[in-house]
Amino acid sequence: MAFPGTGKIWMNGALVDWADAKIHVASHVVHYGSAVFEGARCYDTPRGSACFRLDAHLNRLFDSARIYRMDPGLSYSDLHKAVLETIRANAMKACYIRPIVYRGYNTLGVNPAPCPVDTAILLWDWGAYLGQDALTNGVDVRVSSWARSAPNTFPTLAKTSANYANSSLIKMEAMSEGYSEGIALDTFGYLSEGSGQNLFLVRNDTLYTPPLTASILPGITRDSVLTLARGLGFTVREEMLPRELLYIADEAFFAGTAVEITPIRTVDKINIGNGRRGPITEAIQQAFFDVIHGRSEDTHGWLEYVYDGEPRQAVVAGAKTARA
Numbered sequence: 001m002a003f004p005g006t007g008k009i010w011m012n013g014a015l016v017d018w019a020d021a022k023i024h025v026a027s028h029v030v031h032y033g034s035a036v037f038e039g040a041r042c043y044d045t046p047r048g049s050a051c052f053r054l055d056a057h058l059n060r061l062f063d064s065a066r067i068y069r070m071d072p073g074l075s076y077s078d079l080h081k082a083v084l085e086t087i088r089a090n091a092m093k094a095c096y097i098r099p100i101v102y103r104g105y106n107t108l109g110v111n112p113a114p115c116p117v118d119t120a121i122l123l124w125d126w127g128a129y130l131g132q133d134a135l136t137n138g139v140d141v142r143v144s145s146w147a148r149s150a151p152n153t154f155p156t157l158a159k160t161s162a163n164y165a166n167s168s169l170i171k172m173e174a175m176s177e178g179y180s181e182g183i184a185l186d187t188f189g190y191l192s193e194g195s196g197q198n199l200f201l202v203r204n205d206t207l208y209t210p211p212l213t214a215s216i217l218p219g220i221t222r223d224s225v226l227t228l229a230r231g232l233g234f235t236v237r238e239e240m241l242p243r244e245l246l247y248i249a250d251e252a253f254f255a256g257t258a259v260e261i262t263p264i265r266t267v268d269k270i271n272i273g274n275g276r277r278g279p280i281t282e283a284i285q286q287a288f289f290d291v292i293h294g295r296s297e298d299t300h301g302w303l304e305y306v307y308d309g310e311p312r313q314a315v316v317a318g319a320k321t322a323r324a
């Protein structure tokens with residue numbers, strides 16, 4: 001079934017009908033993947049619709065743009081306001097939020113500098129990425145034959161469209177063999193991440209995740225998991241992890257905006273623990289779902305309500321102010 005889309009898309013300041021939000025086939029981004037983007041979520045909570053860590057997502061978007069020498073010509077607050085306006089214009093209660101900054105139409109030389117930097121914000125309904133059942137029962141995955149990009153090749157701290165060529169290879173390979181996802185190693189053979197999600201393992205009650213130097217995207221969900229796990233009293237370690245730790249882990253799970261927190265039940269057909277969601281995964285999942293669905297107190301200031309007046313400025317510790 002074709003992608004149904006959602007009402008209006010914000011394009012360079014104008015709200016355009018989904019069907020009319022088009023770019024030219026000679027746009028630089030079409031040929032060279034010259035875009036940076038974000039994926040955030042807005043949840044329908046008992047207090048109203050709330051974006052989860054929108055400030056962190058927008059700061060990462062500006063970081064990605066900076067790495068690729070793109071100036072969207074918008075400040076943090078312009079973009080922040082535009083996201084909230086787009087949600088309101090579409091009267092969305094819950095949605096996936098996709099701001100994208102891309103190189104538009106001018107020349108088709110590899111040098112993107114002559115091309116305009118355009119910005120769009122798309123919204124759509126997106127349920128459980130790997131299926132509702134996966135959240136409880138977990139997914140079957142394989143270690144990918146594709147590695148993540150080597151350091152100093154494609155910058156993985158940038159969420160750029162180009163990186164998703166690699167993600168697509170990982171995902172297609174996994175799905176063609178009946179797995180839900182692939183886990184990629186980095187080029188040194190250490191665990192890196194899934195095609196679109198970060199990886200966590202549990203062994204002897206300690207939570208492990210690959211560090212930023214393992215060619216991973218610095219996930220906002222990953223950061224939230226680390227914060228929640230520490231709050232729950234778990235020992236958390238960010239370190240280079242050998243592949244075989246997967247097979248002897250007591251528990252494993254993915255973390256990401258799309259998958260939220262999804263348990264992994266088998267890797268390469270080997271059961272993780274007893275092949276079911278483990279208790280630490282469940283505790284962290286519970287804490288995460290309680291925050292995003294507004295069931296627990298938002299002690300970290302992660303929720304931003306969309307319909308109750310003017311948007312607030314970023315208040316999360318460490319959040320940056322406008323740089324563009």
Ligand SMILES: Cc1ncc(COP(=O)(O)O)c(C=O)c1O
Binds near residue numbers: 197220
């Ligand atoms: C490659 C990759 N790693 C990790 C993540 C998780 O990041 P986040 O939690 O910010 O969605 C994503 C999702 O955007 C991703 O595409």
